[in-house]
Amino acid sequence: MAGNITLEVVTPEKVVVSEEVQIAVAPGSLGEFGVLVGHTTFLTTLKTGTIHYTGADGEQKYIFASGGFAEALPDKLTVLAESAERRRDVDTGRAQAAMERAQKRLEKEDEDIDFTRAKAALERAVHRIRLAETRQ
Amino acid sequence: MATLKEVKTKIGAVKKTKQITRAMNMVAASRLRGAQTNMDGFRPYAEKFAEVLGGLSGRAGEEANPLLLPHEEVVKKHIILCTSDRGLCGGFNAHLISKADSFIKETGEDIEFSFTNFGKKGRDRCRKSQIPIISEHIGVIGTVIKFNIASTVGKGLIDGFLNGEYDEVYVVYSEFISMGRQVPTIKQLLPIPPLEIDEDETEDQDKQYLAEHICEPSPDELLGELLPMSVYVQLYSALLETSTSEHAARMMAMDNASTACDDMIDNLTLAYNKARQASITAELMDIVGGAEAIKG
Numbered sequence: 001m002a003g004n005i006t007l008e009v010v011t012p013e014k015v016v017v018s019e020e021v022q023i024a025v026a027p028g029s030l031g032e033f034g035v036l037v038g039h040t041t042f043l044t045t046l047k048t049g050t051i052h053y054t055g056a057d058g059e060q061k062y063i064f065a066s067g068g069f070a071e072a073l074p075d076k077l078t079v080l081a082e083s084a085e086r087r088r089d090v091d092t093g094r095a096q097a098a099m100e101r102a103q104k105r106l107e108k109e110d111e112d113i114d115f116t117r118a119k120a121a122l123e124r125a126v127h128r129i130r131l132a133e134t135r136q
Numbered sequence: 137m138a139t140l141k142e143v144k145t146k147i148g149a150v151k152k153t154k155q156i157t158r159a160m161n162m163v164a165a166s167r168l169r170g171a172q173t174n175m176d177g178f179r180p181y182a183e184k185f186a187e188v189l190g191g192l193s194g195r196a197g198e199e200a201n202p203l204l205l206p207h208e209e210v211v212k213k214h215i216i217l218c219t220s221d222r223g224l225c226g227g228f229n230a231h232l233i234s235k236a237d238s239f240i241k242e243t244g245e246d247i248e249f250s251f252t253n254f255g256k257k258g259r260d261r262c263r264k265s266q267i268p269i270i271s272e273h274i275g276v277i278g279t280v281i282k283f284n285i286a287s288t289v290g291k292g293l294i295d296g297f298l299n300g301e302y303d304e305v306y307v308v309y310s311e312f313i314s315m316g317r318q319v320p321t322i323k324q325l326l327p328i329p330p331l332e333i334d335e336d337e338t339e340d341q342d343k344q345y346l347a348e349h350i351c352e353p354s355p356d357e358l359l360g361e362l363l364p365m366s367v368y369v370q371l372y373s374a375l376l377e378t379s380t381s382e383h384a385a386r387m388m389a390m391d392n393a394s395t396a397c398d399d400m401i402d403n404l405t406l407a408y409n410k411a412r413q414a415s416i417t418a419e420l421m422d423i424v425g426g427a428e429a430i431k432g
Contacts, residue, residue: 043350
């Protein structure tokens with residue numbers, strides 16, 4: 001390996017991850033992108049989804065992230081997300097409840113609902129659940 | 137002169153009050169620590185955000201985002217008033233409310249005001265003066281605040297601003313400067329005021345490297361995404377600061393109250409001892425008087 005980059009995932013509430021990684025892959029709004037050491041400076045918004053990275057020890061790790069953007073520098077990837085959590089911290093029960101809530105809201109088409117918001121909530125919940133399912 | 141028993145009861149009462157104020161002081165102190173941790177947790181995000189936003193706004197095109205454009209006619213102003221839910225924190229809420237009041241007075245009468253309230257105290261005040269309250273959020277300030285509260289409220293404000301429900305949006309909050317100093321502050325949220333350009337050298341460096349960034353999607357679109365977020369960030373930091381300030385203010389108020397209790401206990405003990413002395417003297421006089429009478 002040519003070297004490691006620093007991956008930082010920050011939410012308004014806390015720093016979720018700050019560690020040395022070999023490679024990090026994040027879901028950019030125009031497509032997924034991977035960052036290795038020496039990446040060109042790059043700024044993009046993120047879709048709701050999963051950031052996965054290979055730690056310095058070679059272990060694959062996953063983080064759920066939604067609503068934010070990422071900045072890549074040659075030696076660093078910073079992700080500013082509205083919410084983010086490591087795979088092991090994903091609360092499946094809460095996500096399940098959020099999914100049902102969002103689905104119910106979407107079903108009531110006639111009413112005046114915030115369609116985009118409900119859809120975004122559903123998307124977040126689905127991504128969380130899918131990620132949690134890959135846990136061993 | 138108060139009787140012995142009265143003074144004694146009073147001392148007991150003040151001692152109990154002191155126990156309560158001391159306990160509240162300690163509770164506030166530990167909550168304050170929690171609130172400060174939250175603020176510290178938010179700082180890295182806020183700093184990075186400001187850096188990226190600053191760099192981007194420098195390169196965005198001429199075509200301005202609607203959030204940056206002032207409305208031509210300003211008749212409807214919206215104020216987000218952050219206060220605490222509970223009292224017993226000195227002049228904390230009163231200062232915040234008077235800040236909002238003086239702002240309303242200064243701006244003149246032909247402007248319609250409406251409120252979003254965080255905290256019971258400010259809401260009660262608005263209800264009394266019958267200013268329309270658009271939304272109220274109780275049980276937020278003083279607890280662990282989630283970012284989604286700020287983003288939900290912020291989203292509503294932005295929509296309102298774009299629809300023309302409000303022409304300007306302000307937030308009144310308490311800036312946390314130190315344990316002993318919290319300053320009520322008013323800040324304009326919408327339209328987003330032009331970014332202040334810091335002349336710091338470090339800032340310039342940041343901008344230089346940001347200028348070379350590849351942006352995806354275009355800088356203008358990115359800015360369009362980031363600007364609403366910057367409103368949430370501002371709002372969130374206002375909530376955090378108010379929350380921290382509340383605990384600091386309560387801690388100070390309770391500390392003062394405990395000291396006042398000490399003073400009062402001292403004075404009362406003095407009065408108690410005086411009363412006790414007086415009664416002993418009176419009893420002695422009685423005995424001596426009685427003995428004299430028998431002798432006589």
